[in-house]
Amino acid sequence: MFRRSRAASAIALIVGEGEITRGRENPGFGGDTGITSGGFTKLLRQVENDSSIKGAIVRVDSPGGDAVASDEILHEMKNLSRKKPW
Numbered sequence: 001m002f003r004r005s006r007a008a009s010a011i012a013l014i015v016g017e018g019e020i021t022r023g024r025e026n027p028g029f030g031g032d033t034g035i036t037s038g039g040f041t042k043l044l045r046q047v048e049n050d051s052s053i054k055g056a057i058v059r060v061d062s063p064g065g066d067a068v069a070s071d072e073i074l075h076e077m078k079n080l081s082r083k084k085p086w
Helices: 037-049 067-083
Strands: 008-015 053-060
Touching: 008 037, 037 053, 037 067, 053 067
Parallel strands: 008 053
Antiparallel strands: none
16 A cells, blocks of 8 residues: 655555565555565655655564565665665
């Protein structure tokens, strides 16, 4: 889930639900399909590169899943945190 605000600066709310799997977006951030590493990392990079977004809140509700996919998501979350620590 990613909602764009009309405000000059915004905080992104990123929500992922379901099992974490490797793969491309479909759409990649929750729902019946779970969380795909490709889709979720793409979303994190979009937030990272959007200058109107000053920070992000990430909520993941998952029973777990693929270790490599989880690591890919963690890596992108750390990148986002370094660029937008607030």
